[in-house]
Amino acid sequence: MGVKDYIRERFFPHLWCPGCGHGIVLNNLIRAVENLGLDKSEIVMVSGIGCSARICGYVDFHSLHTIHGRALAFATGIKISRPELNVIVAMGDGDAVAIGGNHFIHAARRNIDVTAIVMNNRIYGMTGGQFSPMSGYGIKASTAPYSNIDPAFDLAKLALGAGATFVARTTTYHVKQITDILEKAIPHKGFSVVEILTQCPTEFGRRNNMANPADMMEFFKNHTVPVGSKAKKKNPDLIERGIFVQKEMPEYCSEYDKIVEDAMKGQQS
């Protein structure tokens, strides 16, 4: 099948700006789903609010465009009630770790079998370029006109600390790696977090001397290194990409199945 078999052509053209990285994420998500041979009817794509959230309308899966920050809570209800479905959640950075931060850490703690893709463009794009918890110190934004003094989260460390059993990071420059990581993250039995640095030239780049989308991708190329590389030790400002953790731990729905089994036994005796 080709890419067109996985999208809803009726709803195109998409609303993303020229140069936006979100289309690259969409493209690679579809490639990963195709390579994994998944049935479209067995996938539920859930999203929150913002530019990133629109991704779920364009894919020909069951799709749920929810409210700001709560995508993982909706996804939790879907997954527990129908564990056989593949649940993929797409969120922006503000969506995932500002307004939705609580749901993010608790979904990770439960290790529920959901794949969370965080499309991190370090800005609130749809509302016009306000800083997010991922913007970082020194960044300019429409609500940080002098300079942002809020430090950023390290999303991978946050996910690890909260208990996620698959944590990875890549960028829209490293397209092959996006597909490779998603092909591992989606079948992973447990909560998987894939952070994808994606460019917002319109709202982030324009304010931070990277108005050209190619400049932003160049930044991803020059400022990221593979996990565990020596370059990171020499220059701590470099961003690591790759898989940080991939481990087996009891998964929430499987554990609940045991509860059901016990409760039913108690009922019979």
Place this chain on the structure above:
Amino acid sequence: MNKKIKFAQGNEVCAEAALYAGLDFFAGYPITPSTEIAEHLSIMLPRKGGKFIQMEDEISSMCAIIGASLTGHKVMTATSGPGFSLKQEALGYAIMAEIPCVVVNVQRGGPSTGIPTHGSQGDINQARWGVHGDHSIIALTASNHQDVFLMTVEAFNLAETYRTPVILLLDEGVAHLRERFIVPEKGEIPLLTRLKTSVKEGVDYHPYLPREDGRLPMSDFGGTHRYNVTGLYHDMWGFPTTKPTIVHRLIHHLVHKIEHNVDRIARFKEYYMEDAECILISYGFSARAALHLVKNRRARGERLGLLELQTLWPFPSHVVREKCVDARYVVVVEMNMGQVLQSVKLSVEQPEKVFLANRIDGVAITPTNIKNILQVIRGKGV
């Protein structure tokens, strides 16, 4: 006579009734005075293969039941006061996306943290207007355990019929009171199931194109039809749109599917109403005191009647208007500053004959409280 009689707390009755109605997914968060509903379901749901989850907060509980409903399950959450406030945004989402679910709000005194362990009926108007934007809503209530059972089942039936959230407005008094009730036999209360689409696989399915009767046949997530669900204004495929004609049509559909069926949704009870010159209108826990007083005064020859409302939203104005047409006085008995009073005044032909008998100090209103207020209304002093 093989009737199964139980003695239980109102919250447990609500949980039992939900199971009777076919509940198979519950998400909640601890909050007084509704927590026993979650506790009871955490025991009972897994026994029938259902799922119970305690979420990280009130918001996520509301979101989780919406997700589970989309996969074809009957779902419920339960909360109180502050928790009900937190659920409003997701409640609005369920209204907009037309997702059946039941939300129990065991009312306590507010605003804010208020008086958690004491009763109140202060959330009547929040149930109607807590969600931003134009919309309609169904809200039911009950004054005794037999009716808590019935209204809980009705809440599920109405949610499935109208594809909307239904709010069950209990109050602390009913929820924590222990009394007997008869467990209805299987089949005694009809159970309505979701209207499913008959559109075959491969044929274009329009999840948000209402039939002539306004109903939307559903397809489960995980089924053959893949479609989009959103809280934005949406077209017949569920895809976001700002097209004025579609926006106009959708808001009318959301409001009219409920407001045009107000007579079908209205549930109420009448006591001694035939020749009543003074009609008490009440609901929930306060209706018990009102009924006690009515019986007591009838024995003394006073022409008192009680109209107990069980559907609060959409407000059954036609019922109130018709029943009160010959009354000299209409007295609304409630435990708030006059929330149903407003709706009653708007419903009757002579609003100046409508009075309030209330108590708002966290203590349940008593028959004597109501009697004293009636004396004042009649100009007889206390």
